[in-house]
Amino acid sequence: MPKKNRTPILLKCPDDLLQKIEEYQEREMISTRAGAIYELIRLGLKYAEKERTDSSHP
16 A cells, blocks of 8 residues: 655644643553654544534534
8 A cells, every 4th residue: 555645744832732742642652752643633633523513413
């Protein structure tokens, strides 16, 4: 299976947020900080999409 193109980004965040990301990385046994950030973004987008679709159906 071919790899998807990846675009590098620079992300600056407050120290307290970085601490929470690193705690998540350790708890989930993710080997890299980038991997933890990727997973958190993916989960957040999935949650936001679910919230959007749930709120559009009364």
